[in-house]
Amino acid sequence: MPTYAVNERAVEHARRLIDRRQYVLDSDWSEVQPRADAENRYLERHSWDEYAAWHLGLTDGASDETKARYAFVFGDFRRVHRSGLIACRYRAAEWRHKAVELAAHDLLQRLDEASWL
16 A cells, blocks of 8 residues: 655645635535546646645655655645535545545644634
8 A cells, every 4th residue: 555745735725715715615625536537627727736736645656746655635636626625535444544634634623714704
């Protein structure tokens, strides 16, 4: 099973989006999560750094500027999705990637606090 490091730049990106209220509170992640064709379209117009900013995990040993390098997507390339953060947290917990799980948890708490204001 792969191992992952937390992508701190993605955590900061998610925090900024939450602070700017660029989030979706109620969505079906299985319907809105980016698929391969959406990822490819995004990469046609954006850099790998911008693509990476949407992924909480960096796959250890995978080459930069490959899709395999980036894991645990949390948004639709425009907004953070609460359901995406929940999916990241759940999947990271399921696979025992504690650092990614905790990063997703912290972002979820930040989003919930922001949305109650």
